[in-house]
Amino acid sequence: MSATTFGPPRPGTCAPSRAARELGLKRAEFDLAVQLGSIRTVPDEGGGGGRRVEHAEIDRLRAQDGFPESLRDRVRVVGTAEGAALMDIPAGRFVRLARLGLLVPVMLYLNRYRTVVWLYLAEELREFASSPENARLLKGRTPETLRGQLTAGVDLRARNWRGRRLGFLLRQAEDPWARAGAVAAFLAPAEVAGVVEDPHERACLNRFRPAPPGHAVPGSPSAQVAERIMTAQDPDEIGWLRSDLARSLEEARTASPPATHRLPSAIRTAARPIPPMTRTVTAPEAETTRSPDAAQQPPEPPTRPAELCVPSPQPAARPAALTDPREHGPAQPATPRPSRGLRAWLRRRSPRPTRPARV
Template sequence: MSGNTVTREFSAATEQTGSMGDAPLAPGRAARVLGLKRSEFDLAVHLGRIRTVPDDPGGGRRVTRDEIERIRAAEGFPETLRAGVRTVGTTEGAALMDVTKARFTRLARLGLLVPVKFYVNRYRAVVWLYLADELRQFAGDARNAPLIKGRTPEGLRGQLGEGLDLRPRNWRGRHLGFLLRQADDPWARAAAVASLLGAVEVTEVVRDPYERSYLRRFHPVRPVHGSPGSPAAQIAEEIMTAADPDETDWLRADLADAVASAREQRPAPGPALRAAPVPPGPESTPDDTEEPRRLRDLLGRLWRREDA
């Protein structure tokens, strides 16, 4: 989509909805106005390249007119914006860096190349995607030349031989950054951390069941990979849940801190207290003989039962 087309779409949207001070745009419309595919727009938001604001409760997020104008005023728009969210897989990434696919995979497993997205293909294999700009920057840094052209150091080869693969963990770290940027509430920030932990870990950290229930209200929606319960969904679930002991430990510590902070700002709602009985007014003063009469009736029934 050319810059002229983008300008025409933006002008048309402005004419339909009023001046730049009007209501923010929904994600789909903002993507069209900015000349992006919806997947490109979502990634740009994920990376913080496009700032969003919360809509009405439960209504998702939107993009303000001022933010649209800020992006459009950037040099090289829209080509620079689209180039900044271009992703590549292993084959294209290796060609871009001028290395073999095997070396590219080793660099990624060592955590030197950080994936920004993933999906599970029809063969149930995980396909990792990387930002093309980040790969160019890595390849263009002279300090990385030994890793790109030289022999992999013995220590790193040993780690790879033992099965080291930091791609899932690096993706989780990147995803958590996105969730925290989108969190506008202290409990939402705590829920963002909790979303990367298993249910057992969350229960062990957050002992109060009412706080756990409140956390679930703010639980971010996880990316969808396949139908619920499918092999693809199960593989994705494993990737989205921390597994390494040290990673789990620091997430647990972060969750405890986040919940403590949220609790100080706004305690989680507990069970509703039973209404206290209303004291009788002057017009409802009980009869002084009512309670003694009830007691006599009760004793009479007991005596009759004993005599039977």
């Protein structure tokens, strides 16, 4: 690579992995803190396309009261059972509140049974349980309107997670095309093609398309489940994302033409005709003029060059057929044929001892 592709990193910054170690956080907790805005990052000017953390930001977080427990509490996530115990409600009521969209998940993962496990911020659950307005939802009978929605099969957990995830991606995007690619990531390819008709613009959006959640192998059942969760399903959500994509696309076209974001020419090469195959062995050309008598004679088969001619193996001579001595006179003495029977083998292995001569 050339020296202009990657440059030195920004001075006074460190990699996210080192920043997570200095702050006493796991990598997943660090990434969540960045998405929530608790940790500020800067673009990597070295050319890697990632993010870096300034040392001043690490010093600011360390100087806060209650560090590191206060920072860990802000990024603590819990599941359904732990969240229900934190809010002091049954797990069934917790699931119903989440399906109604009153509790918004912040993360998800697939367990070994390919079941989606939703995770919630513990801080938000404590705030929801301590609010006096939500007391009637935590105790007593569920209101009739909410029970009707549950009976109809409403489940807003995936949709609320997509909305939250889109907000995270838009806050981190600094390029107009990156913001448009973040919106397009939640639409099916057919919906994106209906809004973005230029294939070069769609290729530019795919470059900024974020990966689905999880670390599944592409094409595996787990990856298909993650892709289904990542894609909008409801018609009103699809319409809202299409309009938002069209608006973001117009802003990206105004800020920078799509031609500047096209793929390099080395990747998008034009199709060239295949050259004809050249002859590897050249033979002396025959004379172009022939006599009329030669034209009537059939053409001779082409001969191969001397360096490529390999003598064909001669067929092995067959043994002469045995003749009957009664028809063709006395037979000629044949060469003695070695014995191949068991007796010859025994004689070769143990020769018969000679008897002593009699006197």
